[in-house]
Every structure is written in structure tokens, then in C-alpha cells.
Amino acid sequence: MEPQEITPCSKPHPPVVGKVTHHSIELHWDLEKAARRQGPQEQWFRFSIEEEDPRVHSYGIIYAGYATQHVVEGLEPRTLHRFRLKVTSPSGEFEYSPVVSVSTTGEPISSDYFHRAVNMNDEDLLLRIFQGGHVKVDVPNKFGFTALMVAAQKGYTRLVKILVSNGTDVNLKNGSGKDSLMLACYAGHLDVVKYLRRHGASWEARDLGGCTALHWAADGGHCGVVEWMIKDGCEVDAVDTGLGWTPLMRVSAVSGNQRVASLLIEAGADVNMKDKDGKTPLMVAVLNDHEELVQLLLDRGADASVKNEFGKGVLEMARVFDRQNVVSLLEERKKKQLPKKSSIR
Structure with a gap:
């Protein structure tokens, strides 16, 4: 049995206006005919949205296909637009809907x-x-x-x-x-x-690298802010998720700011805490050639004998990276810590 030809039996309704903004207009249409779709696509109704060009009073197609909605975008605020719907049957016959007028909103x-x-x-x-x-x-x-x-x-x-x-x-x-x-x-x-x-x-918030506000305050080097934050109860040894660095390690790596480091240490920052690679703040300060901070950390109890996960200590790191001043500092300190030999009578 031959499939029955479906033709537009009456003038279609105009497009229904949905959401309207200052730069877009949403239109949807003829869900009833779309719901009657059967068989291959060539047997479906085809829809076109046409917009009037007010300068020449003629219509141009801005959408054609089988969908039942379209958003017209890139429009100017507070402008009037006129649309009509063209419904084409599988046999090629078509009908136009009445025109709908809609204005975009103010910006x-x-x-x-x-x-x-x-x-x-x-x-x-x-x-x-x-x-x-x-x-x-x-x-x-x-x-x-x-x-x-x-x-x-x-x-x-x-x-x-x-x-x-x-x-x-x-x-x-x-x-x-x-x-x-x-x-x-x-x-x-x-x-x-x-x-x-x-x-x-x-204070508990963290950025994508796991850093807290205190990490960033330490980077900024503003002692008044760091001091107030500590008094307000922020965590001194919070560890980021990247390198496993505390705020003190950030100071050791970035600025070498002794005053900020002193505030953190006085508030209980661990001078011998290790990061994910086994580095301590002292090692990080040595690698970044912050000579005065190295001295401060040593004075505040940093252990110069600690090795990282590769078995390297701070003196070896300083030599490898040619930190001559730091090498001299560490060697001098090491000499002072050696037990004095008793004289033989």
C-alpha cells in the first residue's frame, strides 16, 4: 500500500517566541507536524524561518531544516524583528505562516x-x-x-x-x-x-595548586598581613598539593624574605619539614642562593645534615650549583660544630 501523501492542510501558526534577550530571540514552531514524523526523513515536513529585511521589505531564510526551534543571535538591543515560518510538505508544497514581530530587550x-x-x-x-x-x-x-x-x-x-x-x-x-x-x-x-x-x-580555601592565602601572603612579603593572619588563626604549615611546600618553603624559594620567615618560624613553622622530594626549607634556600635566609634558618634550628631522597645534603647541593658564598657559610659553620681535638701531653 502506497504511503499517504501529507500536505499542509492549513496555514501554519506563526513561530512562537521564547526567551528574548538584548542580543537573541528564541523561536519554536509546529510541534504537531513534527510529532507525525514517520519513515525516512524525506517524508517529513521541512521548516524554514525567514526574517524580513526592513530596508527592502523582502524575506530571507535564516534557518532551514527539520528542527522545531532556532535561536537568532547577534542582534542589536531594542530592535524590532519580523519572522515567518514556511512549512514544506514531502511533496514540495508549502505554506507561510502569518508574521510575528518581536523586539530585543534593552541592553x-x-x-x-x-x-x-x-x-x-x-x-x-x-x-x-x-x-x-x-x-x-x-x-x-x-x-x-x-x-x-x-x-x-x-x-x-x-x-x-x-x-x-x-x-x-x-x-x-x-x-x-x-x-x-x-x-x-x-x-x-x-x-x-x-x-x-x-x-x-x-583561611581554609585553596587554589588549584593547593596554596592557601598564607602561601600568597608569604610570596607578597607583607609582614603586617602575615603577622595578622597568624594571630587570626591561619595554619602556618599548610602544604600545597604541587611540590608539598609550606609557606616557609615558598619564602625559601621565591623571595628569601628574612622578616617573613622569622614571623612564620616564631609562629611554629617547622624549619625541617620536607617536601615531596625530601627537600627542607634550608635546601630550598640554598638552591635559590638566599644566603641571609640560609643563615637565619641555621640559627633557628635547621638541620644541615639532613639528606633529600637522593641522598644529597645542603653542602653538596651548594657545591653542585656553585653557590660559593653559601658553601663558605656552611663550611665555616661545620668547622665550628666539629669537636675540638684535645692536645696530647
Whole structure:
């Protein structure tokens, strides 16, 4: 028995308008005919969405196929668009629907405009933006930073307070896993650090490498921030997930800052803790040629006799990497620690 030909029996309904934004319009259509699909695709109804070009008052196809919805994108805000649906039967007959008119919405406050106010430390503009409403306070900029992250990093305390009072999430993280507290700690903005702590920021948070805010504060070298963090109860010997480094090891590797190292050691940082390769802070300081920090670590109880997992000690490392000043320091210290030979009478 020959399959019965299906033809458009009546004028189709116009496309139904779904979600509309300032740059897109969602359309869907004729689910009834789509539900009657049987057999191979060539026996299905085919749909086309056509849009009017207002300059020449003619229609052009913007979608053709067998789907029942389409999103028109890349539109301008507050612009009127006119669409019609063309339904074509398997035999090639077709009908047009009535035209539907729909306008895109007004453009919301641009995230670029919002971030520009923060970057410029423009408190009045930021307040006006919030008064205007419809602000996505946590929308990131092109670098993945929220407005709070930017304000915290730059030390704009008043903007930080405005953003927090307008509902920003203090614990959001950027692409590398750093939150606003870490950024403020690294940059040394103590007022911002204190404010974020009062409003829910946590010392326990870690970035993608497992580093805490104290790791970043140690990198930044701001003693006032490090000292306050320790008093506020952050963990001194937190270990990252990459190399297994504590904040003291970061100091030994990056800056060699003796004052920061002293604060950490006085707060209980372990001068002989080993990383994943068996290196101690002393070894890391030797490898990075931080001579004065090497002296400090030795004075604070660092064990120069410890070997790493390859059986290498600090003196051997210093020689291999030609750290001449450190070699002299270690050899001199070793001589002083040798027991004096008693004279034979």
C-alpha cells in the first residue's frame, strides 16, 4: 500500500517566541507536524524561518531544516524583528505562516562598564550602577576576575564594602582557584583582608595548586598581613598539593624574605619539614642562593645534615650549583660544630 501523501492542510501558526534577550530571540514552531514524523526523513515536513529585511521589505531564510526551534543571535538591543515560518510538505508544497514581530530587550548594564567603575576606583559611579538595578555583581571580567577580586587586589576598601553589601560572593574563585582573600593577602591590603574575614572569607580555601592565602601572603612579603593572619588563626604549615611546600618553603624559594620567615618560624613553622622530594626549607634556600635566609634558618634550628631522597645534603647541593658564598657559610659553620681535638701531653 502506497504511503499517504501529507500536505499542509492549513496555514501554519506563526513561530512562537521564547526567551528574548538584548542580543537573541528564541523561536519554536509546529510541534504537531513534527510529532507525525514517520519513515525516512524525506517524508517529513521541512521548516524554514525567514526574517524580513526592513530596508527592502523582502524575506530571507535564516534557518532551514527539520528542527522545531532556532535561536537568532547577534542582534542589536531594542530592535524590532519580523519572522515567518514556511512549512514544506514531502511533496514540495508549502505554506507561510502569518508574521510575528518581536523586539530585543534593552541592553543590561554592560559588565565592561561595571568593571570599568571598579578599575577606576569610582565609588560614585559604582553606586549609581547599583541604584539602576539589574547588575550581575559577580560577572567576571575577561581575565576571570569578579569585581570584588579586582577591588581586593587593588586595595579599594570602600569599593569592597559596597560590593559585599550588594551581595557579591566573597568566596568565588578565578580560573587559577584564587579568591579575593588570597589576592588581597598577596597585595598586602590588610584592611581588605580584615573586612573579607569578617564577611565569611576562609583561611581554609585553596587554589588549584593547593596554596592557601598564607602561601600568597608569604610570596607578597607583607609582614603586617602575615603577622595578622597568624594571630587570626591561619595554619602556618599548610602544604600545597604541587611540590608539598609550606609557606616557609615558598619564602625559601621565591623571595628569601628574612622578616617573613622569622614571623612564620616564631609562629611554629617547622624549619625541617620536607617536601615531596625530601627537600627542607634550608635546601630550598640554598638552591635559590638566599644566603641571609640560609643563615637565619641555621640559627633557628635547621638541620644541615639532613639528606633529600637522593641522598644529597645542603653542602653538596651548594657545591653542585656553585653557590660559593653559601658553601663558605656552611663550611665555616661545620668547622665550628666539629669537636675540638684535645692536645696530647
